[in-house]
Amino acid sequence: MTQNVYDNPEFFAGYSALPRSIHGLDGAPEWPALRAMLPELRGRRVVDLGCGFGWFCRFAREAGARQVLGIDVSENMLARAREMTSDRAIGYRRADLETLTLDDAAFDLVYSSLTLHYLDKLAVLFRQIHRTLVAGGRFVFSIEHPIYTAPDRPGWRTEDNREVWAVDRYLDEGPRTTDWLAKGVVKHHRTIATYLNLLIAAGFSILRMEEWGPTDDQVAAHPEWACERERPPFLLVAAAR
């Protein structure tokens, strides 16, 4: 059973105050890069794993998707997602992604943003995702980058007025407990190789990978983001069935 930290009131309050919660996709600096990895959405059936407040579900509909399903483990988030649309082509469903079952060949795109690193087990889910895609369907997702999730004590160290990111335990896969927005948030560290090899074992072809950091324009607008180019915070992957 996945830790449902989004229904922890302290975490939910903190998460709700993040730019990406208030401003939606445009509040997420990696969104332009992730969007560029999406296939054409017009007429497609889309499922969003870890849909949160439903920003991507609404985006997909606006981009012409025929049918959109948002899945999340958090009642709090789904309640707010439901409040924000009356579009009958968007549906929401509560489920734990580790035990999720999806219909065969039911979707053209499976999307997931910053969710999979909360899951302990991925192999079964990746096989479910493969099954629920039509031939040629796409799986596009972002996760926290393994350089970011690996360390025992994640954080910057200052050396000679420069920021360096201290990596340890990179090859030691498993849970990491951090105090991000609330105490005791559990994320599951896996190497990049493990993510890719699990995808390949599930039958996917890798189409593209991005180790995301802010662009020069983004750093100019937000100088405090410059350090994110020293080590990427996010990993974006596009794969095809």
Added chain:
Amino acid sequence: MTQNVYDNPEFFAGYSALPRSIHGLDGAPEWPALRAMLPELRGRRVVDLGCGFGWFCRFAREAGARQVLGIDVSENMLARAREMTSDRAIGYRRADLETLTLDDAAFDLVYSSLTLHYLDKLAVLFRQIHRTLVAGGRFVFSIEHPIYTAPDRPGWRTEDNREVWAVDRYLDEGPRTTDWLAKGVVKHHRTIATYLNLLIAAGFSILRMEEWGPTDDQVAAHPEWACERERPPFLLVAAAR
């Protein structure tokens, strides 16, 4: 033009004294993992890019390869490789991999060990490798891991009696000058994403990736290698045409 550091006498002397130079493949701790990514060699035509002393070329012949070509930029290394075999099915050729041309559909396997991070430009080489492989042929290579090549000042830092690896400049691709075996050795840092996206753009399918660190048994035999599990020193990739 690639820096030909192997023909620098100081570097060559230092390199010749490494375990992997004296003991060959068995002196390279990542070899069992790389070997496990190879296809069956019996009857196959094999080319080794950056063949050095020819250890892999001789291994491939012993494993039944029909014809083996070793390519390297270093005269010193090729001279020693030639001394070590009289097998007429093994040939050696001097070439700069950045300007290498290979015949179409001439090989079943292209192999490269710890060489590609010396090259400034890879896109043209990857297209050459794709062209020279038969359909279904394999490209299996190792490189220094981007976590290892990224930092401005690569090295361990000690914190609370633990070793951490200080990463910076990960997204800033380009040359890094280090003093490994000789002064001013130039390696070219690229992200993992860039390696994979260049392979995919050249037409390859990614089959497997390993972020290599020593196994528990290897650490038991060489306790000084334990830190290599904190961040992987090598990246191994298998791809198919």
